Structures are given as structure tokens and as C-alpha cells.
Amino acid sequence: MGLHILVVAINFPFHPLIVGRCLPLSGHTQAKEIIEGIYSMFRKHDCTLVEVNPLAETPEGDVVVCDAKINFDDNAEFRQTDVFKHRDRTQEDPREVEVKDA
DSSP states (O other), rough: OOOOOHHHHHHOOOOHHHHHHHHHSEEEEEEEHHHHHHHHHHHHHHHHEEOOOOOOEEESOOOOOEEEEEOOOGGEEEEEEEOTOOOGGGGGGHHHHHHHHH
């Protein structure tokens, strides 16, 4: 297989092709493109968390994101109006919503 992902993370700057090659997937190019997209989204939209689990390979060899959790920096709401207009406050702690709206 390739390098262990922790070895990559510690010793190399972020490079999606290296990360993609460390995953046990035959679709290295697709994995690279997905990882680049995730990283780009993280930076562009002021994310505080992008968790993909699982990243899977179909029987045809395609790489897909099956589920993801994404959090955004509340302090970036003024910059990310398109993101925050989709905010579902019913999924948040009501006490925090009340304080924010006060």
C-alpha cells in the first residue's frame, strides 16, 4: 500500500495526491479530486469542521463521499451569507439561538 496517513500528515505539507495515494482505493485520481474539493470548500466557506465518513469505493472503482458533517465558523456569518441562509436553527441548542437573537 502507500505511506501511513499519519506519516504523511506529520512529514509533508497538505497535498491531496499524496493523501489520495495513502487511501486503500484504486481511484487515486478521484480521491485526489474529492480531497481537493473538500479542502477548497473548507477554506472558501470558513469551515471549522469537514468530516467525511465513509469515503467509499464502488464496485466499479468510483470514489464517493457517503456521509459528511460540516460546521461553519459563526463569526464568518457576515462573509458567508449564502451558507448561513440555509441554517436550520431547529438543529441548534435553543439557549444558544436565544442568546444569538438577543
